Amino acid sequence: MTAAPVLNPLELTGIQELTFAKALTLALHDAMAADPAVVVFGEDVGTLGGVFRVTEGLTATFGSERCFDTPLAESGIVGMATGMAINGIRPVVEMQFDAFAYPAFEQIVSHVAKMGNRTRGHVRLPLVIRIPYGGGIGGVEHHCDSSEGYYAHTPGLTVLTPSNVQDAYVLLSDAIASPDPVVFMEPKKLYFSKATVDLDALRARYASSGERGGARTVPSSIGQAAIVREGSDATLIAYGPSVAPALAAAATAAEEGRSLQVVDVRSLVPFDDETISAAVRSTGRVVVIAEASGFASMASEIAARVQERCFHSLAAPVLRVTGFDVPYPAPKLEKYYLPGVDRILDAVDRLQWGQS
Amino acid sequence: MTNHPEFLEHPGNAALLAGHQGEYLLPSATAVQFISAEGTAITTDKYKECYVFPAPEILLEGYGELVLGRRINEQASALVRQGRMAVYPSSYGQEACQVAAFMTLHRSDWLFATYRDTVAVMGRGVKPMEAFESLRGDWHSGFDPHQYNAALPTTPLATQLLHAVGVAHAAKLRGEDTVVLALCGDGATSEGDFHEALNFAAVFHIPVVFLVQNNQYAISVPLIHQSVAPSLAHKAIGYGMPGERVDGNDLAALLAVLGSAVERARNGGGPALVEAHTYRMESHTNADDATRYRSAEEVAQWVPKDPLVRLKKYLVHAGVLGSADAERFAVAAEALAKTLRDGLNERTEADPQDMFRFVYSEPTPQLREQSRMLAAELAAAGVAQTSVDGDLP
Numbered sequence: 014m015t016a017a018p019v020l021n022p023l024e025l026t027g028i029q030e031l032t033f034a035k036a037l038t039l040a041l042h043d044a045m046a047a048d049p050a051v052v053v054f055g056e057d058v059g060t061l062g063g064v065f066r067v068t069e070g071l072t073a074t075f076g077s078e079r080c081f082d083t084p085l086a087e088s089g090i091v092g093m094a095t096g097m098a099i100n101g102i103r104p105v106v107e108m109q110f111d112a113f114a115y116p117a118f119e120q121i122v123s124h125v126a127k128m129g130n131r132t133r134g135h136v137r138l139p140l141v142i143r144i145p146y147g148g149g150i151g152g153v154e155h156h157c158d159s160s161e162g163y164y165a166h167t168p169g170l171t172v173l174t175p176s177n178v179q180d181a182y183v184l185l186s187d188a189i190a191s192p193d194p195v196v197f198m199e200p201k202k203l204y205f206s207k208a209t210v211d212l213d214a215l216r217a218r219y220a221s222s223g224e225r226g227g228a229r230t231v232p233s234s235i236g237q238a239a240i241v242r243e244g245s246d247a248t249l250i251a252y253g254p255s256v257a258p259a260l261a262a263a264a265t266a267a268e269e270g271r272s273l274q275v276v277d278v279r280s281l282v283p284f285d286d287e288t289i290s291a292a293v294r295s296t297g298r299v300v301v302i303a304e305a306s307g308f309a310s311m312a313s314e315i316a317a318r319v320q321e322r323c324f325h326s327l328a329a330p331v332l333r334v335t336g337f338d339v340p341y342p343a344p345k346l347e348k349y350y351l352p353g354v355d356r357i358l359d360a361v362d363r364l365q366w367g368q369s
Numbered sequence: 370m371t372n373h374p375e376f377l378e379h380p381g382n383a384a385l386l387a388g389h390q391g392e393y394l395l396p397s398a399t400a401v402q403f404i405s406a407e408g409t410a411i412t413t414d415k416y417k418e419c420y421v422f423p424a425p426e427i428l429l430e431g432y433g434e435l436v437l438g439r440r441i442n443e444q445a446s447a448l449v450r451q452g453r454m455a456v457y458p459s460s461y462g463q464e465a466c467q468v469a470a471f472m473t474l475h476r477s478d479w480l481f482a483t484y485r486d487t488v489a490v491m492g493r494g495v496k497p498m499e500a501f502e503s504l505r506g507d508w509h510s511g512f513d514p515h516q517y518n519a520a521l522p523t524t525p526l527a528t529q530l531l532h533a534v535g536v537a538h539a540a541k542l543r544g545e546d547t548v549v550l551a552l553c554g555d556g557a558t559s560e561g562d563f564h565e566a567l568n569f570a571a572v573f574h575i576p577v578v579f580l581v582q583n584n585q586y587a588i589s590v591p592l593i594h595q596s597v598a599p600s601l602a603h604k605a606i607g608y609g610m611p612g613e614r615v616d617g618n619d620l621a622a623l624l625a626v627l628g629s630a631v632e633r634a635r636n637g638g639g640p641a642l643v644e645a646h647t648y649r650m651e652s653h654t655n656a657d658d659a660t661r662y663r664s665a666e667e668v669a670q671w672v673p674k675d676p677l678v679r680l681k682k683y684l685v686h687a688g689v690l691g692s693a694d695a696e697r698f699a700v701a702a703e704a705l706a707k708t709l710r711d712g713l714n715e716r717t718e719a720d721p722q723d724m725f726r727f728v729y730s731e732p733t734p735q736l737r738e739q740s741r742m743l744a745a746e747l748a749a750a751g752v753a754q755t756s757v758d759g760d761l762p
Contacts, residue, residue: 083569093532096537099535123525124525124528129730132521168728230730231731283729284735
């Protein structure tokens, strides 16, 4: 077995083809280089570089005090991160898989989310909890949950999820710079997707190291949705792992003469009502797409907000294409569970085209 | 038995280990006691070996703090009965643990407390009405933790122990000599976070001292239903840190044992677990009725072990506590009680807009919208408002 060549972030500049995972590594590296208070820890993140290799090379570059393995205890990881953030450190912790973050749920909901509020803003917790989530990788049980709804439902948490390589860098950099705690949801089926990005341009967003750490203001990408495909007939609203099937559906629909706009939510909390409402008003028809079970979900919230704000612009009911209300299925069944192009286009067909 | 490399590097620890299989981590055969319930000094050679009997002036200062702590507990419980506060978890009978907790810390150290530790929190310098603001119901807290290096008392059991570990870990990364003292009760030792906190503290070899106030009850459930370990202090060996048990109603023994653990942590010796044997003399809170689960006879057995009575007997007999000091302590306690009465009798209004102000560093657009909605509701109802949306950051 030969080891993969270790990425040397310092040598990477200009136009580069990167995987989603390496864009995350670069964001961690650049934040750690800019601010000695940024510290990375979790299970297997040190010597191994994480089970998805996102922290690869960080211990070698920054030492075992800045990137280190912890005992196998998620509540311990988030609880210790909370204390470190109280005392001037900016921890970025890794939960190994979505369902393995649940032991930390009490720390996240009762302390991380509430600390700023209960201390009247005296104690802010600038920490990031990275969680690989979602399916599509043929994973065994407890490795494919879409758990974003639990965090989005909890006031006090910022919840971000990138859908592409460039956003992996931008959103993680901004999450680390945020003065508030961020739950950073990484679609694990995208880890090894590739794209070409201009690293110099991405890094130039941060003119000074002060913008990377210790910022008192919320970075610009937080609370910002993006129109990732223009279109005029209907709007597909998606995030994280569901943006790719939404874009594929729009491409197919274009061949059939239908122009679909695609919105990437990016920031689940705070939610960008302004961009998303404007997009919906421009087309009048909406399908919301998410992998998570639909009942009481992020997709439900998006559909409700759109309906409340854009009712008079709508030509059809807001439809949702989501996972079924079942536990995430075994690998041989996930193709039936995941929202795919056909199910999205079927929903688009049901947007009452004949009636207006 | 393998030991943490940093533990072995610590001067003295290698010698301690010679010829042992970890027994050095075990607590004393019985709880360390320096002053008996009758107020007489116990100075066995065994304790002299490990711990230093506190100086008379320290014990006199400590007695004054016990008097203050007792008065806080009595006054707060009275104010609950009078309807001035919804609830007060009293540390009546546990004042020696409360006082030892803050007396052994430096200003730059940190204290992590539970809801029953108001006396200890006030010992960090937190002003009376800052400590009682959450109990008055104005907000979930009343002070800035960074002003006093005292965390807000926490109600979800054992969760604060991990925060204590994190604060100490951050201090260690920066090379500061901060020690963190983390308090919990006997019930909290059953929680998973207790285990994770002790294990993290030991593995990362960081300066945290865990003080378990074993007051024998977790609301109604006696210790025997929480743990059948030989003692709670015995749990320490499982993590590779020393454990000690101490008479929790004996301030002299507490100051010696806790002080030793704190200084050992400060000098790079790593974490320690101290179990203090005490008793919750009152119900869990005023909403609880302890007569449903324990007998008056059992409670009566603990009355003669009272921490104030025994230290007073000892100090008077030793000629350290005279009537002038006793009078001085009593006057200070009455002044503090009056401050509490005045503060809790004061009618205060909470600003509804504060609900939106602190959730995030900058209120989200959604919170601004909800803030405006509430302001409009209140305006329509003719309610005077101290602030509206325009004041949000």
